[in-house]
Amino acid sequence: MKIPNSKFQIPNFKLKILVFTLVFLIFPVFVFGVTLYLEPKEGEYKLGDHFGVKIRIDPEGECINTISVDLSFPNDILVLEGIDIGESIITIWVDKPSSFDIKKINETGKIHFSGGIPGGYCGRIPGDPGLTNMVAELRFYIPSMMVGEAKEETEEIKILENSQVFLNDGKGTLAKLNFQNSKIKILPTTGGGLNEWREKLLNDTSPPEPFEIQIQKNPAIFDGKYFIVFYTTDKETGVDYYMVKEGEREWKIAKSPYLLENQNLDEEIKVKAVDRAGNETIATLYPEKIKEKPKEIVPPQKEVNWKKIAQISAISILVFTLILTVLTLIRKKLFVKKKENNSFS
Amino acid sequence: MELWRRFFKFFLIVLISAIPFFSLKTFAQRQIPTIVGISVCGDGSIDGFEVCDGDNFGGKTCATYGYNRGYLLCVDNCTRISIERCYTEPGGMGAGGGGYPGGATRPLGPTTLIVLGKAYPDTEVKILKDGKEIARVRTDSQANFSWQTTDITPGVNSLSFWADDKFGLRSILYTLTFEVMPNAVTTVRGAYLPPTIGVDKNIVKRGETLKIFGQTIPEAKVPVYIASPAEIVQETTSKKTGEWDILFDTTPLEDETMHTAKSQFKTTIEGSTVVSGFSKFVTFYVGKKAPAGICPGADLNQDGKVNLIDFSILLYYWGTNNPCADQNQDGIVNLVDFSIMMYYWTG
Numbered sequence: 224m225k226i227p228n229s230k231f232q233i234p235n236f237k238l239k240i241l242v243f244t245l246v247f248l249i250f251p252v253f254v255f256g257v258t259l260y261l262e263p264k265e266g267e268y269k270l271g272d273h274f275g276v277k278i279r280i281d282p283e284g285e286c287i288n289t290i291s292v293d294l295s296f297p298n299d300i301l302v303l304e305g306i307d308i309g310e311s312i313i314t315i316w317v318d319k320p321s322s323f324d325i326k327k328i329n330e331t332g333k334i335h336f337s338g339g340i341p342g343g344y345c346g347r348i349p350g351d352p353g354l355t356n357m358v359a360e361l362r363f364y365i366p367s368m369m370v371g372e373a374k375e376e377t378e379e380i381k382i383l384e385n386s387q388v389f390l391n392d393g394k395g396t397l398a399k400l401n402f403q404n405s406k407i408k409i410l411p412t413t414g415g416g417l418n419e420w421r422e423k424l425l426n427d428t429s430p431p432e433p434f435e436i437q438i439q440k441n442p443a444i445f446d447g448k449y450f451i452v453f454y455t456t457d458k459e460t461g462v463d464y465y466m467v468k469e470g471e472r473e474w475k476i477a478k479s480p481y482l483l484e485n486q487n488l489d490e491e492i493k494v495k496a497v498d499r500a501g502n503e504t505i506a507t508l509y510p511e512k513i514k515e516k517p518k519e520i521v522p523p524q525k526e527v528n529w530k531k532i533a534q535i536s537a538i539s540i541l542v543f544t545l546i547l548t549v550l551t552l553i554r555k556k557l558f559v560k561k562k563e564n565n566s567f568s
Numbered sequence: 569m570e571l572w573r574r575f576f577k578f579f580l581i582v583l584i585s586a587i588p589f590f591s592l593k594t595f596a597q598r599q600i601p602t603i604v605g606i607s608v609c610g611d612g613s614i615d616g617f618e619v620c621d622g623d624n625f626g627g628k629t630c631a632t633y634g635y636n637r638g639y640l641l642c643v644d645n646c647t648r649i650s651i652e653r654c655y656t657e658p659g660g661m662g663a664g665g666g667g668y669p670g671g672a673t674r675p676l677g678p679t680t681l682i683v684l685g686k687a688y689p690d691t692e693v694k695i696l697k698d699g700k701e702i703a704r705v706r707t708d709s710q711a712n713f714s715w716q717t718t719d720i721t722p723g724v725n726s727l728s729f730w731a732d733d734k735f736g737l738r739s740i741l742y743t744l745t746f747e748v749m750p751n752a753v754t755t756v757r758g759a760y761l762p763p764t765i766g767v768d769k770n771i772v773k774r775g776e777t778l779k780i781f782g783q784t785i786p787e788a789k790v791p792v793y794i795a796s797p798a799e800i801v802q803e804t805t806s807k808k809t810g811e812w813d814i815l816f817d818t819t820p821l822e823d824e825t826m827h828t829a830k831s832q833f834k835t836t837i838e839g840s841t842v843v844s845g846f847s848k849f850v851t852f853y854v855g856k857k858a859p860a861g862i863c864p865g866a867d868l869n870q871d872g873k874v875n876l877i878d879f880s881i882l883l884y885y886w887g888t889n890n891p892c893a894d895q896n897q898d899g900i901v902n903l904v905d906f907s908i909m910m911y912y913w914t915g
Contacts, residue, residue, distance in 0.1 A: 286845075288907055288910035288911060289903055289906055289907040289910055291903055309723065309724075310723060310724045311724070312724060312726065312745050314698040314699045314726045315699055315879060315910070317883070317886075317903070317906060337903060339906060339907065339909075339910040340726060340743060340745065340910065341696070341699045341726075341728055341741055341743060341910050341913030341915070342696075342728040342730075342740070342741035342742060342743030342910070342911075342913060343741075343743055343910065343911070344726075344743065344745050345845075347746075348604050348605065348606050348744060348745075348746050348756075349604070349605045349606070350605045350606035350607050350608075350615055350616045351606050351746040351747055352606075352608050352611065352747050352749055353724065353746070353747030355724055355745055355746050355747050357724070387903060389903065389904065389907035390907075391907075391910065391911055392849075392911065393848070393849060393908060393911040393912065394896070394908070395895070395896050395903075395904035395905065395907040395908050429721070432698075432721065437876070437877065439877055439880070441869055441877075441881065443868075443869075443881065443890075443892065444880075444881055444884045444885075445884070450880070452876050452877055452879075452880045453876075454699075454700075454876050456698045458721045458722070458723035458724070458725075459723070479876070479880055479883075480880035480881075480883065480884060
């Protein structure tokens with residue numbers, strides 16, 4: 224092997240093997256690493272079709288704890304219908320698009336979410352009946368009415384280079400990442416199969432898991448004012464958003480941590496977790512002040528003594544009957560006397 | 569012809585060169601401890617530690633046990649075949665396979681989760697579901713614990729475990745993410761907490777002896793890994809009470825530098841070699857004065873726990889340079905700090 228314009232030459236066959244061996248020894252460093260991939264890798268769809276693309280992660284022997292994914296999709300031919308996070312391995316979300324963000328996502332063609340797994344995720348456990356490596360599932364729709372002439376198109380849903388995964392090493396080390404995108408071929412014919420996402424939403428009747436509201440005060444945040452923290456999960460379609468209600472005020476869309484409007488803590492606080500199918504779970508917190516509030520003094524109500532009532536009623540009836548009898552007798556006697564007087568006269 | 573020879577030569581070189589790659593990958597895979605396993609009792613498939621599942625007895629019948637009538641029962645969460653319904657009758661026609669007679673369907677049981685694991689002898693293991701504490705269980709003198717619940721939603725669940733040892737040292741948060749099957753008994757075996765680890769001094773002069781200690785399962789080998797330009801490994805064996813320690817000479821370590829140490833346990837359980845995951849890493853400074861740390865271990869409100877409240881404080885300071893929330897002190901509170909918080913999470 225000769226390198227042009229160079230004196231460097233690899234002299235013999237053994238050395239060539241050595242060079243290649245060294246190259247391949249270094250090679251695994253580049254091959255190993257966490258893989259963020261989209262499933263299916265390739266798909267063929269028709270106009271009017273509904274389909275899902277799963278974002279999965281393979282830690283390839285590493286333990287990871289934080290995932291930040293940025294994706295792009297061709298928003299001129301695809302419409303994002305929903306994001307399913309019910310089966311996600313992420314338990315604590317930092318950024319999670321809600322159903323209110325879908326319109327904006329469709330305008331930009333970009334999706335971002337990030338979150339973590341306390342204690343980390345080290346891959347599928349042997350014997351686990353599921354793959355259990357899903358970050359989220361994106362549900363798309365191909366509009367049947369497209370502007371311009373219908374033609375076969377091949378596009379890509381891409382995981383962007385700025386996506387990040389961190390190792391569960393307590394140092395926040397960035398993992399080496401490999402990406403695998405999803406190619407979609409759109410045929411210029413009309414399809415329109417089953418809308419699985421709509422079916423899933425219709426079948427999801429389970430509300431989010433019960434949860435607790437914690438009231439907090441910390442000099443470091445919110446200028447030392449009272450705030451609440453809350454969090455729950457939903458195993459079907461995932462929690463969409465939260466709402467907070469203080470006392471008689473209106474429900475408000477909120478995020479944890481939430482600064483309380485009423486700093487007197489003399490009203491009940493309600494937090495509503497709503498999943499993507501609209502099922503709700505409400506947690507209620509009665510602050511200490513409400514708990515300490517003395518109960519209203521209600522005058523003790525006398526028990527109704529039916530026996531006594533019966534006795535009084537019986538005596539009354541008896542007395543009444545007696546009076547009536549006496550009166551009747553007197554009247555009768557008076558009548559007889561009058562009759563006698565008339566006969567004498 | 570010359571072209572073919574060259575091509576063959578090139579192909580041979582590539583093939584030989586690729587051998588180290590494949591062997592390296594195989595080696596790397598062997599290093600991953602695969603001690604934890606799941607079996608699902610109720611899915612009809614015999615897996616893991618199961619000997620039967622529902623009506624599946626792996627081809628066994630009462631005849632296998634010397635009876636000519638009756639049927640087998642699958643009991644103890646698919647770990648035992650019961651022959652109590654098998655019997656012998658003179659002139660009996662043959663024994664049934666198992667399950668419910670007359671084609672009756674097995675009744676659906678509640679969704680159940682069983683976790684079997686090891687921590688440290690006579691301690692309390694905290695169990696978290698999706699990051700929130702849901703239960704506490706005590707270990708026996710051999711560091712074993714078991715926990716069972718029917719209060720679990722089928723689907724992907726993230727269960728985490730941690731414990732304090734007799735010295736007050738805290739374990740890592742050990743998390744398992746898996747699918748819980750509806751109306752079946754999902755059993756997770758091998759939830760083994762790595763050892764705890766601590767040091768007797770946070771600052772040592774170079775050349776001084778440092779005591780590195782902790783607790784793990786009884787009578788297991790405990791290799792301790794000290795990070796330096798070349799990793800130093802020193803091994804010891806834990807006592808019957810699970811305590812272990814090593815006296816480490818700091819001479820080979822770089823001066824005026826922060827160093828870390830971590831450990832794991834190695835033992836034999838039911839004839840198989842079991843290697844735990846790595847412990848939390850402990851830091852110590854070799855030199856005269858260590859740099860001061862702010863809000864160590866992501867405990868931002870310093871209440872001894874790392875949970876949703878600390879996460880809320882982190883979110884409040886997101887994008888700022890708050891020195892407490894900025895765990896890696898790089899001038900910005902971001903995903904790196906969140907990742908450190910996930911590592912130290914206690915629920």
